[in-house]
Structure formats: C-alpha cells, structure tokens
Amino acid sequence: MPETPREQLVLSLFKECDALLQGHFRLTSGKHSEWYFEKIRLIEKPASLEKIVDLLVEKIEAEVSEFDYVVSPAYGAIAIGFLAALKLGKKFAFSQRVDEKMSIRPGFSGLDGSRTVIVEDILTTGGSIQEVVACLKERHASIEGIYVLVDRTGGAVPIEGKPVGSLLALKVEAFESGACPFCKKGLPVTKPGASDKGAA
Numbered sequence: 352m353p354e355t356p357r358e359q360l361v362l363s364l365f366k367e368c369d370a371l372l373q374g375h376f377r378l379t380s381g382k383h384s385e386w387y388f389e390k391i392r393l394i395e396k397p398a399s400l401e402k403i404v405d406l407l408v409e410k411i412e413a414e415v416s417e418f419d420y421v422v423s424p425a426y427g428a429i430a431i432g433f434l435a436a437l438k439l440g441k442k443f444a445f446s447q448r449v450d451e452k453m454s455i456r457p458g459f460s461g462l463d464g465s466r467t468v469i470v471e472d473i474l475t476t477g478g479s480i481q482e483v484v485a486c487l488k489e490r491h492a493s494i495e496g497i498y499v500l501v502d503r504t505g506g507a508v509p510i511e512g513k514p515v516g517s518l519l520a521l522k523v524e525a526f527e528s529g530a531c532p533f534c535k536k537g538l539p540v541t542k543p544g545a546s547d548k549g550a551a
C-alpha cells in the first residue's frame with residue numbers, strides 16, 4: 352500500500368470521492384479483495400476530482416516540457432483529461448469506440464502531427480491506452496507522455512517502452528474465496544454496485 356506522504360494524500364482524496372472503497376469485496380472475477388475502485392465516482396464530485404487533477408497537472412508540468420494536446424479515451428477520462436488540459440493551457444481531444452474500434456473524430460483538426468500527452472483514469476491492463484496510441488500514430492501525432500490517476504499494475508506495464516506516470520501505483524491483491532484472509536476472519540463479503548470495468 353502507499354508509503355509516501357504524497358501517495359497518502361492521493362489516497363485520501365480518492366476516499367473523499369468515495370472512488371476507492373476499503374472493506375471485503377467480491378469482484379466480478381469472483382475473487383475477493385480488500386479494495387474496490389468505483390471509478391465513475393471520480394467524476395461525480397467535480398470539486399474533489401479537481402484536487403486530484405491539480406496533482407496530476409503538477410506532475411505533467413514537471414515531466415513534460417512541450418506538447419500541444421491532452422488526449423483521453425471516452426467516457427470517464429474525458430472529464431479528467433479536459434480539466435487537466437484546461438489547467439495546463441493545452442488543447443483537448445478524446446477517443447471513442449465506434450463499432451468497438453477506438454477512433455478519434457476527424458473534427459479534431461489540429462491533432463495531425465501534434466505532440467500529445469495521454470491521460471486515462473485507471474490503468475488495469477493498458478489495452479485502451481494502446482488503442483489510443485495507435486489512433487494517434489495514424490494521425491502522425493507524437494506521444495510525449497502517458498499518465499493515469501491510478502496504476503493498478505503497480506508500475507508493471509510499460510506502454511511504448513515507457514513507464515506510465517501515475518499518482519498512485521497500487522497493486523491490489525485479490526484472493527480466491529478459499530484463501531481469503533477476510534473470509535477467514537469471518538467478515539461479511541459485499542458485492543459492489545454494478546460497475547463495468549471498475550471491478551476488473
């Protein structure tokens with residue numbers, strides 16, 4: 352779990368949003384975990400999200416000197432990327448799935464050949480980000496940085512050969528019910544509300 356004061360601050364902000372729940376949860380995989388991300392709650396309370404985005408903006412400003420666009424995949428990350436772009440004084444674009452294929456609307460006319468930073472909410476497998484990278488390459492845009500609020504791989508999944516920048520790198524342990532320490536303690540298990548990708 353988080354160790355630095357900064358990570359502790361990020362963690363407390365996630366809890367403030369109720370986006371990170373601590374308890375005893377049955378995930379959609381059937382495994383049990385102490386932690387559960389309800390990522391849609393990140394955008395439910397804009398004032399709390401803004402505090403988190405401020406920390407992300409600080410990190411991007413310190414690490415990426417020049418770029419033109421923040422690009423985020425639909426839907427949840429749009430609000431996050433847009434707010435970051437506003438604070439960074441950059442342009443914003445988003446990608447979306449059309450017939451399951453990730454694409455960027457041709458209407459984002461300045462994107463061709465530009466320098467971009469990708470912002471996503473939570474990194475679980477990196478699949479969506481890889482697809483955004485592919486879209487940007489089709490537009491001959493360069494990728495100057497890739498950032499997420501939470502890296503659930505704990506830093507284990509580099510994309511395009513680069514580490515993914517995150518505010519919080521959290522490797523969440525999940526247990527088979529027979530080997531779950533919380534079941535052994537007799538704590539009741541709860542199934543969090545129907546969330547699509549949050550429980551992956």
Ligand SMILES: [Zn+2]
Pocket residue numbers: 375383384528531532533534535540
């Ligand atoms: Zn359990």
